[in-house]
Amino acid sequence: MSNIKDVAKAAGVSTATVSRVLAHSAIIKPETRERVLEAIAQLNYRPNLIARSLRVQKSARIGLVVSDIRNPFFTAIGRAVEDAAYEQGYSVLMCNTDENPEKEELYLNLLRDENVAGVIFSPTQQFNMASHTYGGRMPFVIIDRSVDSHEADMVLLDNVSAACELTKHLIDNGYRKLAGLFGDASTTGQDRHRGFLQALQEHHLNPVGVHFVSPRIKQGYDATLALLEQADRPDAIFTSNSLLTAGAFQAMRDKKISVPNEVALVGFDETTWDALVDPPITVMAQPTEEIGRIATELLFRRIQEPTRSPETVTLKGSLIARGSSTKRK
């Protein structure tokens, strides 16, 4: 690989001039520029981004830190982030924390050490913004889960309202004995739990079962089995993310529970499968593309203007009512 010196030599100019041609940073005599461009083409020269990063003390990389990219919600966001980053010439480092604070810490450190320009970050529950030094060094945009700090931009769903609306949808459809499955790994599960309770209270109802579990299919399955076997069996199950929904659906199918006649089911996040199963599942869809895009834009804005006061964008979910929550006549 040729470097800037080779180009300079070939074009009979200094490296500074080559750099200027590349950066369009100064006025260059057209014929000089021509010679440089030729040399670049000749040598198939490409600037070394690492060297540039070191020199200018910043990079065109951002980090994406989520619990697990396999969660369809994060998959969609990841893709949206990558698209938005690509448009600005940035690349994306993918980091999965598995809700493990140590892994999270390790990655955050790594990203800092890699001099990333910023991070889009869905923190574990244990994460405490204040106790970390990253803030000063790396711009952050928090997604999906709120943190108590006002030091970072955030892009969130209005989880309480969304859960409340989804719960009311069940109540409006005649269900009264509601149970809920919530992820125990994030503030999101808690917020949705709050919305769930709020809707019940407004109708003077009590939940017949609430489980906080690890947000995985297996746990959704097991918790649902437990709900189905309890004395006061629910007539509707609320799940706070798509993995729990899948587990719950599977459990009902295995137990030959008729959905929605015996037990209704609703969940969060749109996925490939929720409209394909029978009955199709009622979900509170999150605008994942928008979340990813806005988060990335916010990050770029902060990178350019590090001192602007942090902003929280709260988005609304949209209820997609389908067969799993409407009693068949």
Add this chain to the structure above:
Amino acid sequence: MSNIKDVAKAAGVSTATVSRVLAHSAIIKPETRERVLEAIAQLNYRPNLIARSLRVQKSARIGLVVSDIRNPFFTAIGRAVEDAAYEQGYSVLMCNTDENPEKEELYLNLLRDENVAGVIFSPTQQFNMASHTYGGRMPFVIIDRSVDSHEADMVLLDNVSAACELTKHLIDNGYRKLAGLFGDASTTGQDRHRGFLQALQEHHLNPVGVHFVSPRIKQGYDATLALLEQADRPDAIFTSNSLLTAGAFQAMRDKKISVPNEVALVGFDETTWDALVDPPITVMAQPTEEIGRIATELLFRRIQEPTRSPETVTLKGSLIARGSSTKRK
């Protein structure tokens, strides 16, 4: 942020000594090491990886280049790659090409400019290894799609056999009028088409319909609609990836076709939804975790030993027979 000079000063040693302590590269007097370690802790020093990269001319980053991380197959592989990379202290740059050769080229260039240690890569059909200069500069491991070159390690599925086996499964279950939907964006679709035809030939059958389409749900849906409307309607549909399967399934449901009694359906790749729908879908599962892990290991091996002769690992799929391909009595 403090740098190595600060540490050196604080510990009363030279930067060289600090570097040595960090690298365990030489014997250091225990008390000196102690002082250095203390200074490091005191100043919360972390080595700048960009500077290190520049100096040693390599990095602990690898690129992952796929068409779309939202394809569950690539999602799973991405996660496996990230895990394997993490274990070795490497980070992963995620790149989506959308089957677009220009985007692919741009990313490959970017990765090279970023001095990545290597790339795990699912190439577009247009990609030509020979015409690229990356080979010399960046170790490659090709996944999912074969290229004609013997210059790179590859991790592939035995697509022809897998497709053949899946097709035979249909034939064994009494289906005779088979149609196939294949992705037009990769060699994989072609290979699976070959396997499909091979199985048919062995039973002296002809396909009643073959479509090469863009590997997306919508295209699977539309192509299936076309198949269902044609004069000689198939009694079984073979799909070459999970997005096409989803589209086909949806089309049959919308057209109220009874699966598998009227038309059977089989596909590739395990997903969350294929076992949840009714009937559950028979699929040829790919060992995605293994593919990702092996690809990453192969890449590390090549990074360490760039001259070893390239290796192709061919894995077998596993047939998961379910209701969508077994006529109900």
Add this chain to the structure above:
DNA sequence: TTGTAAGCGTTATCAT
């Protein structure tokens, strides 16, 4: 308009 040279934060060579 262009060149010279310092410096980004490391590591590695060569001394001592």
Add this chain to the structure above:
DNA sequence: ATGATAACGCTTACAA
């Protein structure tokens, strides 16, 4: 066992 220093490839004052 440790220190001085050049070098990695680039950008950017400052000079010319």
